[in-house]
Amino acid sequence: MRIDVLTVLPGLFDCFLKEGVIGKAISSGKVEVKVHNIRDFTTDKHRVVDDVPYGGGPGMVLKPEPIFRAYDELTKEGEKPYVLLTEPWGEKFNQEMAVELSKKPRLMIICGRYEGVDERVKSLVDREVSIGDYVLTGGELPAMVIMDAVLRLIPGVLGNLESLRADSFSDRGLLGYPNYTRPAEFRGMKVPEVLLSGHHKKIESWRKEQSLRKTLERRPEIIENLKRKGLLTKEELE
Numbered sequence: 001m002r003i004d005v006l007t008v009l010p011g012l013f014d015c016f017l018k019e020g021v022i023g024k025a026i027s028s029g030k031v032e033v034k035v036h037n038i039r040d041f042t043t044d045k046h047r048v049v050d051d052v053p054y055g056g057g058p059g060m061v062l063k064p065e066p067i068f069r070a071y072d073e074l075t076k077e078g079e080k081p082y083v084l085l086t087e088p089w090g091e092k093f094n095q096e097m098a099v100e101l102s103k104k105p106r107l108m109i110i111c112g113r114y115e116g117v118d119e120r121v122k123s124l125v126d127r128e129v130s131i132g133d134y135v136l137t138g139g140e141l142p143a144m145v146i147m148d149a150v151l152r153l154i155p156g157v158l159g160n161l162e163s164l165r166a167d168s169f170s171d172r173g174l175l176g177y178p179n180y181t182r183p184a185e186f187r188g189m190k191v192p193e194v195l196l197s198g199h200h201k202k203i204e205s206w207r208k209e210q211s212l213r214k215t216l217e218r219r220p221e222i223i224e225n226l227k228r229k230g231l232l233t234k235e236e237l238e
């Protein structure tokens with residue numbers, strides 16, 4: 001998969017693209033992520049990317065020309081990307097969308113800033129996406145959240161962890177089971193006996209039960225949604 005990111009703050013992506021699972025996936029060539037500074041697609045001496053809003057109002061708006069120039073330049077060759085725009089009021093990003101996006105061969109993520117982008121930029125956009133009902137200062141962190149959730153689903157990115165994942169709980173949006181590691185007792189708090197038993201079938205069913213119980217307690221709508229889609233097995237429903 002290739003992802004092109006358009007932003008006026010490219011430096012925000014430096015650590016994200018170098019460290020951890022995502023950093024390894026990029027350095028090993030499993031995925032390609034290119035971050036482009038929208039300013040590099042301006043033509044004036046001052047490299048202006050924003051302007052005051054028509055009709056008045058606070059703040060500045062990202063101009064359409066540099067973004068369109070970037071899009072035209074980056075789509076001259078190769079497959080046309082599926083274009084996302086991060087927006088405070090976009091469609092809510094979730095695991096289902098991450099799975100769908102992970103199947104696209106090429107994505108482009110346009111990161112807004114200031115009061116957002118000129119409305120005409122949306123003629124390039126396939127999906128306006130929000131990562132949640134809270135207000136951030138720009139679209140770069142949402143772009144990293146989206147890329148993280150999508151790229152971890154690309155085969156080979158998680159390495160051997162993929163094969164260890166018996167049932168893709170998290171990929172169905174279920175909350176995770178409790179994790180423990182050594183020591184077996186810490187400040188009087190013991191690791192559940194079943195996890196020390198070495199009985200894999202019992203461990204697996206304990207983890208499944210814990211995940212379903214936690215999801216039912218904290219996010220019952222996820223269970224209802226999976227029920228409606230027939231994505232819960234008979235024993236999971238008991």
Ligand SMILES: CC(C)N1CCN(Cc2ccc(Cn3ccc4ccc(-c5n[nH]c(N)c5C#N)cc43)cc2)CC1
Nearest residue numbers: 086087088112113130131132134135136137138139142
């Ligand atoms: C009247 C006047 C005082 N109001 C001022 C606030 N305006 C709304 C407003 C609010 C914030 C921003 C900052 N911003 C710029 C581009 C951009 C992209 C994504 C997000 C974003 N925030 N939260 C998410 N989940 C997001 C995602 N994905 C935020 C962004 C831009 C715009 C509404 C008008």
